[in-house]
Amino acid sequence: MQGRNIKAIDNLRKGSYSKRQLLGILFIAPTVLFLAVFILYPVLYNICLSFTNAKLMKSTTSFVGLENYKKLFTSTVFPKYLWNTVTWTVFSVIGQLLLGFGFALLINRKNMRFGTAFRSFLLIPYVVPAVALALVTKWILNGDYGIASTWLQSLGLIDHRQSLLAMPGTAMTVLIIINIWRSYPFPMLIYWAALKGIDKGLYEAAYVDGAGRFQTFLHITIPYLKEPTIVLAVLRIIWTATYFDLIWMVTGGGPAGSTTHLPIMIYQASFGTFQTGYASAISVILGMLLFICVAFYVKNSVTSED
């Protein structure tokens, strides 16, 4: 309706109609150029590289067909690293959604004293540099002097001088917990916005009808949060499955490959063994695994756009 108004005004002043359009095109041009050169081209280039034997330092490359993919699928470690990726992603996403939802319920309380300050405080992990978090994690869990390690050692839960990060059975769990710590604020905000959007009249009507708090929660709150949850889960799956920094800086993928997921595998192929072509093939496979999520998210957002 309003769009039509603008059009009407533009038509009214015939002379400026094309001029106005020109401004819009002029303004979007840098964005389009940038997306084409630095996003689309690298993505296509990456796909091309995956069919070559490109090396990091060598400029000559030749086409090798599906060689890199064959190497990946016959690799003995690929199933394990894929499984690590799934574990890392599933538990991180479930954890951050649950914690985010719990915190959203806390900050949604009306007339809470220091409510705004509390909300601001809970958002802080969103911007804490991953490197700082990684370093303090290593310090807290340091086998000799770390506060958590010495505590666990004195309780006899782990051996003397041992660290949870050095044991294949626990390293991934620690990383997932740290990752949940740093990534709950986004779900918290989205859930909080969704909670605020629920019509208060619904609750009042339900209370009048004799529904308890738990019942209203189950039958009003939960159904309302279904859609934001799906969109959040999709977005966070994409981000988490491809998130590299934290694991790399805390464990580097070890001990014994127990925390190596596909992003670490890509990095090691690219800058550890300099097999650019192979690294590209792994990232194409990771991209294909996530493509459905991306497509769903983009379609959903563009549809709700207008």
Next chain:
Amino acid sequence: MNNKIAGRLISKLGFWVLVLTAIVLVSFPLLWMALSSLKPSVELFKTPPAFFPRNPSLVWYGKAFTDSTVLRYFINSLIVAVSTMIIDSVFGTMGAYSLTRFKYRGRKLIIAAVLSAYCIPPIMLMTPLYRIIAGLGLNSSYLGVIIGHVCVTFPFCIWILISFFKRVPKEIEEAALMDGASAFKTFYRIVLPLCVPGILSTGIMAFILSWNEYLLSSVLVSSDTMKTLTVGLANYISSTEIDWGTIMALGTATTIPIIILFTAIQKYFVEGLTAGAVKG
């Protein structure tokens, strides 16, 4: 009656217990980093460690900030983050305004492209981008790192900015157009001033994302003097003799400005994000 009062009391008490637990859980790692950075060697390596430093000292900070490479890392990060912020704000503002207020063919496709770009993570851009940047001869240059950082921040910025522009009532613009103002003047004089808080907070968010970025910074720079702060810091940990005191001091010094910046803009950021990022 008594039961009801008791019930309310328990519920209130439970609520505050939860709030307190949340505060402890969220603040612990940061607090521990800051407290450790204030402990001199004797206390830092004591087992079991005491929670608060007995003789707080700034010795680690002194050690860190008299190191010329550390100062260089700070300056590098600052140059890269400020440049990223400016590029994202200027072109993001133009793009977002165009996408919200103009109708042309391919508009929807561009929105979809921005969103898809937002979903493409640094790890997938790393390998091709390294080759492209190196091919342009921009390895270990500010421009190379800035391009990398714009790649990972720009789609996010434009997406948030769209939500800010959408909230400017169209009637204001129509009135200006009616009065004979040109399209550019309408944008510059009417819309832009209304969006300053949104653009500013998006720009600061770009600064924060760039300041925190690790992967592309580490890949696109090989010379030590061009490293950014995050990469320099991460390298400290892989050296054979780990200097925990200095690391904690640097970690704290890296984090505090970011928390202050974020706290300053988070009101606008929350508005922008909850309005635009995820629509159920």
